[in-house]
Amino acid sequence: MKSILTLSLFALFSFFAAVTVIAEEFTPPDKSNPNIKISLGKSAPNAPHVVYHSIAGHVHKEVGGHFEGVTITFSGGIDPVTTDSMGFYSVEVPNGWTGVATPSYCGFHTFSPEEMFYINVKKDYSDQDYTGAPGQMFTISGQFTDYYTGGPISNTEIELGNNISVSTNDQGEYSIEALPCTSITLEPHLEGYNFDPGYLVYSFTNTNYIDQDFEGTPNWYGIPPGWEHNNTGKVHVISILTSSNPNLCGIPLGQGDYIGVFYTDDEGGLRCGGFGIWNGISNTAIIAQGDDDMTPEKDGFDYGEEFTWKVYRWNGDQKECTATPEFQCGGLLTCNNKWYITALSIIEELNIYDGQYIEIPEGWSGFSSFIVPQSPLVTHTMSPIIDDLIVMLSLTKIYYPGLGINTIGLWDTHYGFKIKVGSDVVLPIVGCPEEDTQINLQTTWNIVPVLSSCNVQIAEFLEPVIDNIIVVKEIAGNKIFWPELNIATLQTLLPGKAYMAAVSQNSLVSYPGCSGNLKSGNYNTKGMENLTHWNDPALTALNHNIAMRADALQKIETGDFIGAFTREGYCAGLTQITDINKNQVITIFGDDNTTPEKDGFMQDEYISFKLYRPAEDKEYNLSVEYDQYISAINGIFTDNGLSAINEILFDPTNISGITEGKINIFPNPGTGIFEINVPDISNLYHVNIYGMTGNTVFDADVEGNTKINLNDLPKGIYIIKIETGGFIRYEKLILE
16 A cells, blocks of 8 residues: 555656756747746746737728828837738737727828727637728919919819829919828929929928919920931931930930931031930830932932931020930840831930030140040040141140140149131031039139130129239230220120139139120120231230230320231231320230241240321331339230330331321232332332341342242241331231
8 A cells, every 4th residue: 555655646746847847948939028928847847838919901092003102000018010912910919908909190081980999809810801991181272374474374184193194274273282291393394395393393292282373384396407307218316215324424305306417418517317305204216217319419328327306405505415325235226326127226324514615826826624524634625626626735745746746634624724726717616514613713724614604704703802913914915804904805705615724822813604684795805907017916825915004195196096016027016096185005925936927925035115196197106114113024025924114205206107008018929029019119228128037138229119039948928028218018928
């Protein structure tokens, strides 16, 4: 009996020991705090097992579809949940939970049912669905008007994007309903109009919006000038995708702007071979026409000829721009930017570039551009005029194609240049306008670019730093802005030009936008007509400006000419006195070292002055006294020199005039035999001819009309001096 009792107690002990081990290994999660581990060991032998049940379902829109973003809140300490993109939600609640579930969405919607009640939950609940609908709608309303007439755009259907369209009433008014708590963009499109504003954005509709007006500007302007083309029946179809986003340096094309492709005609010019009109709503088609074999002239593209792309912007500045396309390739598509009959091309991207066409006159001038070119290499930028380009210079660098010299390298819009070309040219620079229009003027001399597409009035532009300005002057020109002496023959800076500017200390100035006065005309002093017997000075890149104070002009008459002469008698500076009561200026030019002849002053060469009075046809030698305050070095030529004359004196020896007729020399240029015709054939004349180094190559007395033979002299430029009875005349003689 004792042994049976002992065995039973042992078995019972073993059973409880086994249960305790299993319980310690089982650790069900605590849903409210997953970091707490439930132990059913010896210290808590009676802890309950926590059971959870799910409540799940969908929220649908009353009009159909899933309702994303609806919040379902629960009472009794259960965290809220939000529906996903399928309108589904799910939550777990503990066994026996009692509470209420309530759907909501931004406070402006109603749901059916409004809420669901749960009592002593003992199982999972699925298909706990709700249906939601807006509790109220909001309106967006306004008016469409015509910019030019001011009247309504009435009884018209207008697309607003996002599959929204409206029909205006007699007053051009419109109204649409918008769902609450949504984001909506209204972007009006109507063929023949551009609208301002281009679009309106409502990020969270929670009220009514009134006076949401649009003003329409008609955009059907007709075919741009020079864009007419022939329909030859031989076509290459090009589709420009709406998604190509054609834009001019970030500014999108407007409705009604033209996109065209151009071919090269028989004369080498570009002619339009087809165009499309951009509307921003649908793809734009261009039908590129091939050459008609039945006509003698070239009136379309040759097989395999490359497209040249242009855009004409009727909206805004109304000008023609160049464009660069990116093609879609694959399948039967042609994507090499060339014309083929019956071919099909698709444009995925169209980049449009602004352009500046700079007129550069023969000889020396200053030039710059407000355009950042597509290629930064100066060799690429200047390639369109490379055959005429002789040299271009900054203050420290040079590009001289003929000698293979290029230390400029990369183009920088913040620098201007001196340039010499062999004939009148137009330089096209294609790219985007420079956004940084601030320039840094260094102490002493600078070559200043014009970073503006419009004329800039110099006094307004430099007003913030006017106390630092010494002078601003033309390159290879006579006009100057000299504040200290109140001389302003230069008043307007012109796009495409560059100017020399001297400042007393470092200064920062910024070009303003083209608005107000800055779009005004060119107020620079007009060029003068040379009425003297002297040669026209060569406008070189080197010059010296000499002011003549009003006090020094009291013996001068309005209309008189004053010239500056080299030792060879060559006129290298000329001005006409326009007002003896105001300071005047003469610009004298230095020798151009790119030419073999001497056509200006050498450095440190003495300057002599003469006066010509047209009313009397008389010349006078002049002597002058300089203002030592302006410059301590006077009387000799210095590049970028500045001097002022305090007194002008007539030479005691008066040079008498010829009152009957003038001396003529012809042919000039000539090949060796020159004829001199004089007004009085009975007079004796003394003729000297000088080479450009000042050496005498001809010296003789002649009577009346005569011929001289210079066949033995080398070709070049000479100075002829003719004297009679106190009259002296100098003229350049060109031997070819």
